[in-house]
Ligand SMILES: Nc1ncnc2c1ncn2[C@@H]1O[C@H](COP(=O)(O)OP(=O)(O)O)[C@@H](O)[C@H]1O
């Protein structure tokens with residue numbers, strides 16, 4: 001029996017009902033909902049209860065915070081020897097850079113931050129100028145400042161650079177050069193021209209197929225074999241080139257994923273408007289593809305940041321290298337020293353990697369603007 | 374003064390000839406599949422042509438060969454006096470004269486509506502930014518959505534997006550417009566707003582090739598209707614004859630299926 005229904009008044013929207021917070025209900029749905037869930041919850045709590053107190057004891061309650069030599073850090077029940085880190089922090093940051101010249105390294109950090117921080121904050125204007133500063137001015141000024149030999153600055157060879165300085169330089173240069181290189185390689189890999197495509201694939205697969213540690217050894221042992229005798233190629237520079245090429249292969253693969261995710265219609269729409277290859281890439285394809293590639297690019301960047309510690313194998317003293325070399329200092333040799341040093345190194349890497357990771361999440365969310373709604 | 378404005382104001386240079394598109398013996402294969410078979414078609418300037426036919430019959434492929442989105446293997450295609458060869462320069466020249474509207478709009482999602490409409494004039498024709506924006510706003514007014522200029526495509530309805538796509542094509546001042554099922558992806562209530570824009574374009578004398586199954590549109594504006602099947606032009610007639618007195622068996626079958 002079909003009856004004719006006609007609404008007589010229009011219903012206004014009402015707010016959704018709010019449920020009061022119910023802790024027992026929350027626990028039972030989230031932590032104890034099934035036998036597996038209960039087991040996981042109990043196991044996790046037991047594990048935390050077992051591991052957390054000793055870790056806290058070691059790192060904080062039994063730790064030595066002040067002291068001027070190993071005496072402070074030996075003895076029963078002594079935890080971390082933070083006094084060691086505190087005493088050596090200058091070296092951890094500057095490496096073997098001459099103490100009287102350390103201001104040059106500090107100035108470099110300031111110049112670097114002055115370029116990077118405003119670049120990272122979307123609201124700050126003059127992005128183009130900022131980019132020119134970061135990509136052109138900063139590297140040039142930093143080189144003159146750190147290496148010296150001009151304006152009365154005494155020469156400090158790269159063999160004396162070290163610590164956080166080297167870690168930051170290797171990571172920053174590696175990331176900054178591997179992204180554009182990776183983009184070109186990713187485009188080359190999808191090129192319609194067979195020669196360019198083959199070369200790109202060969203390059204990418206070559207670098208992806210060898211471990212970074214091998215790349216570093218080759219750059220320090222094999223490269224000199226190809227150079228005329230007497231020509232000395234800076235060791236740091238060699239490592240930089242090796243790492244940049246290595247990372248660019250991974251960047252290329254990250255970007256390729258983004259390129260593949262774009263529907264063909266985007267190329268066709270650009271083509272039908274008469275846009276040529278480069279304008280299409282620059283204005284239509286890459287802005288969208290890079291946005292999709294951010295997680296992959298950041299992943300590679302973080303891996304690279306941590307992999308910089310491998311330069312230790314060719315005798316460069318980055319953060320980890322300089323910390324490790326200080327374990328041999330008889331003034332500080334104690335059972336707690338190495339553990340403290342390694343934990344400190346891990347902490348510094350973690351803070352940097354975590355910051356990069358958080359920033360990329362922020363970027364992703366922000367760049368999604370045009371997609372959603 | 375830009376070409377766009379000049380042409381808008383009627384100062385259009387005299388056309389090279391009254392033939393807009395000439396296709397002679399065009400064949401195309403996808404691998405082993407013979408997708409276009411001996412296509413002969415002459416489109417006069419200002420003519421409106423509607424192409425219909427079952428799915429997979431080659432309608433899209435046909436109009437996509439006209440602006441070089443699909444290369445053809447055999448035959449000649451001459452658009453606005455320019456012969457389409459594999460030469461990239463020729464293809465670019467043709468594309469500047471031919472606008473295209475797609476079934477799925479294909480707007481650039483990362484650009485605002487206004488940026489979608491200024492991108493090609495600025496980067497292909499070298500029009501100054503400010504002037505390109507004026508031209509874009511002119512066409513956005515024409516498709517009746519100037520108020521959406523600063524939104525992103527994702528914020529617009531399907532009908533609005535398709536009207537933007539038409540405006541975007543028009544900013545390049547094309548002499549020929551290709552439409553590939555422009556209303557097929559739209560919710561029913563949005564079909565009319567897009568068709569209205571297309572009808573007004575037709576009334577202004579734009580040369581148009583339209584793949585569509587909206588027979589009302591064909592009746593209203595088409596000079597000729599083409600029926601395609603299996604990569605071939607099966608029947609071609611003025612709409613009066615086509616709808617009331619189709620000659621080919623397959624055309625009749627097709628019409629009986631879509632008009633019931
Ligand atoms: N890029 C392609 N690769 C292979 N086959 C294709 C491609 N594009 C279209 N085809 C095939 O060519 C035929 C015609 O396609 P199309 O022109 O899109 O048909 P229509 O637009 O009439 O539905 C179909 O059989 C389709 O599967």
Ligand SMILES: [Mg+2]
Pocket residue numbers: 432433434553554
């Ligand atoms: Mg089609």
